[in-house]
Amino acid sequence: MDELSQGAWAAHPLEVGAVGSLSTLAGMREEWAALMDASDAGPFNAWEWVYPWCRRIATGRRPLVLTARDAVGTLVGLMPLGVEYLGVTGIPVRRLSFLGETHVGSDYLDVVARRGREREVAGAFARMLHALRDEWDVLDLSDLREDSPTVDVLRETFARQDVRVAPRYVCPYDTLTPGEPFDAFLKRTGRRDNFLRRRKWLAKQEGYRIERTDAPGELAAPLTDFFRLHSARWAADGGSQGIKGSGVEAFHRDATQFLAERGRLRLYTMKVGGHAVASVYGILHRDTFVYFQSGYDPAWRNRSVGLVLVGETFRDAMEAGLTEYDFLRGTETYKSDWVSKQRRTLSVRVHAGTWEGRWFSQSESLARLLRNGAKAAMPDTLVEKVRRFRRRRAAVH
Structure with a gap:
């Protein structure tokens, strides 16, 4: 996708381009912050969260931040993506996903757009990704709010069989x-x-x-x-x-x-x-x-x-x-003792149509079935011991 980061792709009235280097991303803080202030995007879409995530956690993942600008060059939209290359039984798979998706519990990830232009901006990004679908295999967008217009736009842009939507988390909250x-x-x-x-x-x-x-x-x-x-x-x-x-x-x-x-x-x-x-x-x-x-x-x-x-x-x-207190993901009892409302998040997987992407999803499904089968065969106490062992090992590494 190197050619994508070197130019802009015209889509509707917006000029859509991409930032593909960490150094360029580092210089976007003020412009990104101004867009966040003019949007309804969630807290974990902020530069202050995304940039250190790229530096400290996803060092092997290349940023691919889609940008949308209006006729006078004002930034009106961002889609903070990254690309990684995964090997599934020796088969390389090109995976696009939100920056900030793992390790740090980032809920409400999404396209960042000026208020009132959410669907327009998401549509421009979706059409760009569709036009360049020979450059990636799977697009994984996790932890979007269930009412995100991005979900509907992707369904409208890609073939029905290429878009899969699944529930993710329940997020307790309340109004003050x-x-x-x-x-x-x-x-x-x-x-x-x-x-x-x-x-x-x-x-x-x-x-x-x-x-x-x-x-x-x-x-x-x-x-x-x-x-x-x-x-x-x-x-x-x-x-x-x-x-x-x-x-x-x-x-x-x-x-x-x-x-x-x-x-x-x-x-x-x-x-x-x-x-x-x-x-x-x-x-x-x-x-x-x-x-x-x-x-x-x-x-x-x-x-x-x-x-x-x-x-x-x-x-x-x-x-x-x-006016609001948000506990984020998780339905622990102590949260429901304090608040009474809930919102949900979703994950969306889009296949570009390549056989590598299909194979990736099939391999994941098979691995999930095997894990669930092994878990079902274990006594509950053993399952918990395995879970704790994995946590300790992950903490060491």
């Missing part, structure tokens, strides 16, 4: 009412009594305090506490699936710095007696608080330090006038 007292909000949750009781006890402990860090130059200590507490929380379960490996930690150190520079980061640390016992890593995205990850000291589990700190993030969001 401006001006509502925090206690009134608590009454609508399943955690009010426990929160108030646990918080009252903690407040009596020497050195109890909650720190919020959002300044770029003050992240080192709270991030170190966060990584330690997150790791401790998941150690008994074989390690974290959300943050594992030095490359992912390096990514988060970069991303949190960039987010803080934009005023988008919220790191909360609960301390008792001078020691950090719980931490929440959040992102501020327009009028939404995005709960990304957390951790706590297992020795303090019976004191519900995690519960109390989550409650305090709700309080802070409400006092800041935010």
Whole structure:
């Protein structure tokens, strides 16, 4: 696809091109940020997330960021893709996918377009990809919102048999009412009594305090506490699936710095007696608080330090006038105790029509059947032991 990154391809009234190098991507921050501010795109489509992901995690994947500009050259759309070459039983497969798709839990990935031009921009990108389908084998777009116009546009552009849509995750969230007292909000949750009781006890402990860090130059200590507490929380379960490996930690150190520079980061640390016992890593995205990850000291589990700190993030969001709190993927019980709404994400696979792409999908389906068959044959306790072993091995590597 080298020729694709060297020129623009005219589509409808928009001029569509592509950025194919990390150095060029590095210089797009301000223009990308202006487009994000003028769009309804989710938080993980931001340059501050995508660029460090390319640098720290997907070093073997080449960026292929599609761009759409209007008649005067203003950037009105982006589709942050990357290309990788996979070998399936010795057969090379060219796979396109969203940048940020793996390792870091990026929900709501999508085309980034100016408000009101989402379908137009997605259509221009879809037609470009269709015209160049001899240059790729499969297009995998994961974790789009189920109401994304990109899904319908791809169905309209490609043959029905070449587009497969599958459910991905359930994302619990809720709306916050401006001006509502925090206690009134608590009454609508399943955690009010426990929160108030646990918080009252903690407040009596020497050195109890909650720190919020959002300044770029003050992240080192709270991030170190966060990584330690997150790791401790998941150690008994074989390690974290959300943050594992030095490359992912390096990514988060970069991303949190960039987010803080934009005023988008919220790191909360609960301390008792001078020691950090719980931490929440959040992102501020327009009028939404995005709960990304957390951790706590297992020795303090019976004191519900995690519960109390989550409650305090709700309080802070409400006092800041935010109108939504999003827990992202996962239907853990503690989330449903705080919020009552859900949205879903989808994955879309598009075949370019090459036999390599078909073979890739068939090989994946066969491998999935074999894994599921092996899992069904194992006792539940053995399945869990295998899962924990894989987590520990992944954490080492």
